[in-house]
Amino acid sequence: MNQQLFIWISEWTLLLVTFIGLIIIFGASMYDIRAISRRRYLHQVAIKLRKPRQPHITVLIHTKNNEATIDACLASVWRSKYRNYDIVVVDNISSDATKRIIHDYWQKHSKVPLYFYGKRKSSDRLPALRQGYAKSQKGDIVFILDATATISPTLLREAAARFVTDDKLRALRLNEYSRDLYSVAFLFTRMLRLSYNLYIKLLSLLPLGTVNNGQANTLYKKSSFVRNNTTAKPSFGYGGALAVSSPPRAERVPLLLLVAGLLFMTYFMYTAATLQTSSLLVLSWIVLSVWLLVVVWSDEVSNLGEKLFLTICIPVFYFMSYAQMVVDVLIKMKQFVVTKTSQCILFNHKLD
Structure with a gap:
């Protein structure tokens, strides 16, 4: 009797998990199919964007003891094919070499419009980011980038085209994927991230998406970012393969x-x-x-x-x-x- 009950429970559990997985995979596949034509259209729009129509993007990078990844993060922004941007680094009292690395990078690339805002005491993330944004106040689009992430050279250009072609768009979340694909230490993390990305893609096809203000690896219109509300339900978009997570290297x-x-x-x-x-x-x-x-x-x-x-x-x-x-x-x-x-x-x- 116990064996039959165990087999019955295991069969129905697997059936339920598979059914839910099929729904999520179907939704994510529909998203990808739609994204193909949209990506081609955005590529054409991005190439045609000229200075008068190019929205200015302020890249806010929040750091706290990120000496292992901050250099790669800044370098990825520097390699961007979209030049109408500036960078604001908001440091949360780092005790390692993060500040020195940022200063050295700015000396090597003095043409980069880079601002540094160092907090004197620990505070909440969103108020600190807004205070950092006040250093520039140029961005029509605010891009909150995690210090452990890198971006592709076309990210800013494609994101700008996305906002230009959709006036109702208020926030654009980025799809993260792990760069250490076969690392033992991060296999489980990658599994969770892949599953989460599938879930978010499905939600983006439905009128259910919400986005928290100040969320990392997300682009906001200036009007949405400077508001006092912390959670909003704006016109919500999801862009794929625009941010790459870069955890510390592990044994392959x-x-x-x-x-x-x-x-x-x-x-x-x-x-x-x-x-x-x-x-x-x-x-x-x-x-x-x-x-x-x-x-x-x-x-x-x-x-x-x-x-x-x-x-x-x-x-x-x-x-x-x-x-x-x-x-x-x-x-x-x-x-x-x-x-x-x-x-x-x-x-x-x-x-x-």
């Missing part, structure tokens, strides 16, 4: 181990499927995930080789499902052995 998984793990899990799934267990649902979930990451998720990883490497990591992402599948298969195998043993004993009794 040897490719040979990943391939061996993939082959082992494939064999294990085949064995489980022959026993007609709930692993069929897990298998369908994995196939859809591979299809999503390799084919549809073009705004996550642009390099085909990295996509293929990422699919190798999928068995690790679903370790909880595999753990359940292991238990399920063991129960089935035990039932199979007990049944066969009983049949053999019964057959021997008949022969006697």
Whole structure:
């Protein structure tokens, strides 16, 4: 009775998870399909944007002991193909070399319109960002960028085109993805981030999106940013592959181990499927995930080789499902052995 109850619960749990996953994947796929035509249109608009029509963008970077990442963050903004911007660094009493790195960077690139606002005491994030913005007060668009992130060279240009073509747009959230794709320490973090991005993409197709004022890796119209309300429900957009998370480097998984793990899990799934267990649902979930990451998720990883490497990591992402599948298969195998043993004993009794 307990075994039957466990199997029933596990089957319906996997069914529910797969159903929810299919809905989220379908919504995210619809977003990506729509984004293809929009991205082409925005690219044409961005190229045609000239100085009189170019909105000024103020990039607010909030730092606190980010000596490991701040240099890469500033360099990515400097490499931007959109030049009508300035940078305001809001430092939250960093005790490491963050301030020195910022100063050294400004000396090397003196043409960069860079302002520094150092807080004398710890305070809330949003008031500090607004005080930092007061150093410039030029931006028609305010871009709050996390100090642990880098941006693509076309980000500012495409974001400006997005705001120019949509007068109702008040906030644009950016899609983050981890740069350490096969790092052991960040596999679980990447899984959560991918799932969250799928969820946000689905929400962006529905009139449910809300955005918190002062949220990192988000662009705001000036009128929305300077308001006193902390939570608003403006016209909400979601832009893909515009920000790249850059956590500290960790040890990478040897490719040979990943391939061996993939082959082992494939064999294990085949064995489980022959026993007609709930692993069929897990298998369908994995196939859809591979299809999503390799084919549809073009705004996550642009390099085909990295996509293929990422699919190798999928068995690790679903370790909880595999753990359940292991238990399920063991129960089935035990039932199979007990049944066969009983049949053999019964057959021997008949022969006697």
